[in-house]
Amino acid sequence: MKILNVNIDHYATIRNARGGKEPDPIAAAMIAELSGAGGIVCHLREDRRHIKDRDLELLREVVQTRLDLEMAATEEMTGIALKIQPELVTIVPEKREELTTEGGLDVVSNLYHLKSLSEKMREQDIEVSLFVDPNKKQIEAALNAGADMVEIHTGEYANAIGEKELEREFKKIKNACEFAAECGLKIAAGHGLNYVNTYKVSRIKEIGELSIGHSIVSRAAFVGLSNAVKEMLEIIYRNY
Numbered sequence: 321m322k323i324l325n326v327n328i329d330h331y332a333t334i335r336n337a338r339g340g341k342e343p344d345p346i347a348a349a350m351i352a353e354l355s356g357a358g359g360i361v362c363h364l365r366e367d368r369r370h371i372k373d374r375d376l377e378l379l380r381e382v383v384q385t386r387l388d389l390e391m392a393a394t395e396e397m398t399g400i401a402l403k404i405q406p407e408l409v410t411i412v413p414e415k416r417e418e419l420t421t422e423g424g425l426d427v428v429s430n431l432y433h434l435k436s437l438s439e440k441m442r443e444q445d446i447e448v449s450l451f452v453d454p455n456k457k458q459i460e461a462a463l464n465a466g467a468d469m470v471e472i473h474t475g476e477y478a479n480a481i482g483e484k485e486l487e488r489e490f491k492k493i494k495n496a497c498e499f500a501a502e503c504g505l506k507i508a509a510g511h512g513l514n515y516v517n518t519y520k521v522s523r524i525k526e527i528g529e530l531s532i533g534h535s536i537v538s539r540a541a542f543v544g545l546s547n548a549v550k551e552m553l554e555i556i557y558r559n560y
């Protein structure tokens with residue numbers, strides 16, 4: 321069974337827009353879990369633009385499924401992860417000026433740094449996933465860095481326009497998943513997945529987990545979070 325990991329960052333984005341208490345991302349995490357999410361994802365960014373340290377601490381207390389901390393491979397975030405002890409860390413590249421994560425990690429160029437980070441996490445039984453583009457060299461490097469999992473970046477597929485481009489981007493993802501499975505890595509996929517494009521990706525048998533945030537939070541504004549999570553699960557499990 322594939323797992324749906326729900327990213328609740330944008331509840332914090334809405335809360336922070338007014339600087340108050342609502343909506344609380346902690347409540348969102350609990351509703352997402354009650355509605356069938358297999359994990360909760362949050363990204364603690366260097367600038368704390370959405371999730372704050374307080375959110376992460378409380379999420380660690382209340383999440384009953386699996387907490388996936390998305391983070392940059394910095395000393396500060398490594399220290400926080402080792403203290404908070406999420407079940408999983410997903411390492412992403414981070415740029416201050418970006419609206420959201422813009423691409424996969426360059427694992428090849430940062431192999432030794434990521435290897436040392438993975439070792440620190442492994443000592444504490446924290447699994448490590450590296451967010452990579454659908455590229456064999458990066459996946460192979462993730463294996464060499466000691467990652468347990470790769471999360472394949474689906475952003476280019478999500479942004480593809482027209483059948484040809486869509487098919488080309490989809491094939492890249494499929495080939496990358498097959499290669500990662502041959503390497504013995506666990507496989508997640510995410511970024512830009514929504515109620516239209518998730519079905520096709522979720523048919524890729526090697527993918528064990530999907531990480532979805534923005535589209536679920538957006539739909540939740542109209543139908544409620546519980547319905548939004550359940551509708552995404554219906555897509556993932558359709559014809560299963």
Ligand code: PXP
Nearest residue numbers: 421451510511512531532533534
């Ligand atoms: N996976 C990773 C590594 C991400 O950085 C993000 C965005 O925070 C997501 C998945 C979720 O992307 P989206 O919000 O577009 O569903």
